[in-house]
Amino acid sequence: MAQPEEKNARSAAYRTQKLSEAIYEQKEVVTELHKIPETETTESVRTSQLVAHIRSELSQFGNPAIGLAQFDTEESVDQLDIPGIASRVQVAAPRLWALLVSIMAQQHPSARDTSKDFQGSVFMICVILASAFAPRTCNKFPVLLGLHLHSMGVKRRTINLLYGLGVIANYMTIMRRRDELVKLGKVAQ
Known part of the structure; x- marks a missing residue:
């Protein structure tokens, strides 16, 4: 969202609120909104609010304390x-x-x-x-699961299938991470 260039200009949120108020103060806009069945409008607003809230919850998954953050080769892969x-x-x-x-x-x-x-x-x-x-900040679990499956002898086709379903990281990522762990001595070659 564009930020004000003037020193004492209003914030983007304030300008958005004022724009919204200006639109809804126009009688013809309100009349057109009333023509739309109320359930669609209400449902649309509720859905967008729910989506916004869930997206804010999803953004918290990048926190390392939760366990879904970015994969780090320095952490233990055993636990x-x-x-x-x-x-x-x-x-x-x-x-x-x-x-x-x-x-x-x-x-x-x-x-x-x-x-x-x-x-x-x-x-x-x-x-x-x-x-x-x-995908870059919440990849720890998919990479670890992929590494685990690869170490158990799961074939490349199966790994690619699970990647296509969004369950694990792709085969090349798993192999790259495995090579990094081998260099650090955390897994056997």
Whole structure:
């Protein structure tokens, strides 16, 4: 957003607010807005607010304390605490987590709480969203999972398939990171 060039000029947020007020003060604009069914307008506003909030939650995943931040070859690759990362993701993005749990609720309600059953699925969706939202700063889990799968002997085609689904990093990235770890002596060749 353009910033003011004059010394005492107003901020971009202030100018945006004033522009919005000027538009909505025009009678013909308000009349046209009333022609749109209210549910569409209301739903659109609610959706955009929810998306903005979820995007702000996704931006927090770049924090190294959560466990989805940028892959760092200096960190230990032996300790991948998935349940711990999942609980930190749930705390960092409560609205996203609740939305995904709500979407995944069973079609026919159950007497027991099934949200625990889907914790891994919800976590994986959060990982995919985070790495799509910020591919350079939220790539730790996809790279570590890719390294793990490669070390277990998973074939290149399978790794590329999982990359195509957004689950892990691509094969070339995994191999580059593996070579870096070999040079540091953290993994065997």
